[in-house]
Amino acid sequence: MQFFKKSFINIINNHLINYPTPINIHYGWNFGFLSSICLIVQIISGILLAMHYTAQVDLAFLSVEHICRNVNCGWLLRYVHSNGASFFFIAVYIHFFRGLYYGSFTSPKEFVWLIGIIILVLMIITAFLGYILPWGQMSLWGATVISKIFSVIPWVGDFFVTWLWGGFSVDNPTLNRFFSLHYFLPFIIIGASVIHIAILHQTGSSNPLGINSEINKISMWIFFILKDIIGLLVFFSFFSLFIYYFPNFLAHSDNYIQANPMTTPHLIVPEWYMLPFYTILRSIPWKLGGICAMIFSILILGILPWMLNVQIRTSYFRPIYQFFFWFFLCCCSILGWIGSCSVDSPYVLIGQLATVYYFSYFLLIIPILGNFENFLVKYNIF
Structure with a gap:
């Protein structure tokens, strides 16, 4: 027990306190930390929502309504999770474009970048699966259109789509499979994120000048931790603004209509x-x-x-x-x-x-x- 306690303290000390950080990094380097916070928020809110969600085509839409109307603070959980996905992508996209602008993908950080792209792919898949769960019009038809495009793959396309649907149309088996995968994949993202951070801390953080230097570095605590906290407060201020005043701004209006396989939306978009x-x-x-x-x-x-x-x-x-x-x-x-x-x-x-x-x-x-x-x-x- 003492060994594990000491190891945990050493990890915290090496990666959060005494980790040598370039002195010239600015707030553009906050978004990796913000992405981690968004991932934690998504997992916690997702677990709480899963306690009340019903993955059944006749009840899924009603269960979401039940969460918003009858569960204590259920509306807050739902809007934190739905808007949190958007803000998660905002943080990751800014993090990506910052890396592209300052050349953070070049040697010796190529594997840090590669793991980051894998995380992005997992995020897109997870977000698509989550988009289906409310079982509104856009959920049903988005699942139908996006998954059916794989039918054009030679030889195995139709088999793959049938396997993905669990039948010959988007129905209850599809919703169950998508819900299970949507619940499972975030934990894979956590593992990939840990690897991402571990490799990053092996090679050292990049900086705006794009040089590898062992000098002009200071400990992460307290200067950069404080900078991250300030960025987090600003980020969550905008996040709260959307949750309380514009909770449906980033969502599609058709997804507030219960799924109807007999009616096709005018425009199907993700x-x-x-x-x-x-x-x-x-x-x-x-x-x-x-x-x-x-x-x-x-x-x-x-x-x-x-x-x-x-x-x-x-x-x-x-x-x-x-x-x-x-x-x-x-x-x-x-x-x-x-x-x-x-x-x-x-x-x-x-x-x-x-x-x-x-x-x-x-x-x-x-x-x-x-x-x-x-x-x-x-x-x-x-």
């Missing part, structure tokens, strides 16, 4: 944080090609560290790259906007152009620009 990938999916006229493009749009993030060979890691000293980065950020915003629009002109064309730039950024701009900048550095031009 939650906002999956819209960019959904736009890439539907920008390709060929269904199988659309699925491959959507999957590759995520996988390409995982192979990014091995695609870049640049001596200057951070964009702090790369003005040309800064222009393409901010244009890429605008492109991702456009992809999210187009995903919520109808499949009509000019939205289809805009989505296709944004998709082309999305892939060009990773496959062409980053490698070519990196080699060009290496040339400038080699001959003292840059």
